Amino acid sequence: MTENLEDRDGLLYIEGTNELADGTYTSLGEADAMYSEFSIKEGKRHGLSIVYWSNGNIAFKANFENGICNGDQFFYYKNGQIQSQNKMRNDVRHGVCKEYNEDGSIIKILRFENGEQIN
Numbered sequence: 001m002t003e004n005l006e007d008r009d010g011l012l013y014i015e016g017t018n019e020l021a022d023g024t025y026t027s028l029g030e031a032d033a034m035y036s037e038f039s040i041k042e043g044k045r046h047g048l049s050i051v052y053w054s055n056g057n058i059a060f061k062a063n064f065e066n067g068i069c070n071g072d073q074f075f076y077y078k079n080g081q082i083q084s085q086n087k088m089r090n091d092v093r094h095g096v097c098k099e100y101n102e103d104g105s106i107i108k109i110l111r112f113e114n115g116e117q118i119n
Contacts (some may be wrong), residue, residue, distance in 0.1 A: 010067065011043035034059060036109070041066070055076045062088065077102045 004015035005025065012021040020043035024106050039047035044067030051060040055117065057080040062073040073086040081104050087095030092115030099107040111119045 012040055012045075013037075013043065038064075089110075 005021050005027075005107075006015045009110045013019060014021055021040040022042060024037065024039050027038075027055060028034075029036065029051075034051055036049065036051040038045055038049035041047070045064035046066060048061070048063055050058060053059045053076075057078060058074075058076050059078070060073075060075055062069050063071045069088045069090045070090065071088060073088045075083040075086075079082050079102060081102050082100050083102075084099045086093050086097045086099065089095070093110075093112035094114055095112065097110045097112060099110075101107055110117055
């Protein structure tokens with residue numbers, strides 16, 4: 001679906017209505033012509049969300065449950081190389097997180113507990 005959505009108090013609605021968004025949506029951003037695909041259930045992101053660079057490579061990928069990011073969250077450079085991998089729990093980093101150079105080499109490995117860096 002391509003309807004315009006609006007955020008009201010943390011819930012996504014079909015723009016100009018009182019209908020909660022529900023289903024799979026796509027959007028085209030203005031910045032660098034990014035394109036995204038995401039699922040919404042009862043007004044909250046739910047399932048896989050993917051954002052693409054204008055060249056078609058993935059820029060961001062993560063899973064959401066009832067609007068909260070849980071599991072692996074990935075950011076990618078425009079060339080398609082992974083930029084960072086975060087372990088997420090309740091919308092904050094939790095576990096081992098890695099940052100990479102554009103050539104794929106690891107810059108740093110960090111450990112988080114409930115959003116707080118512990119190393």
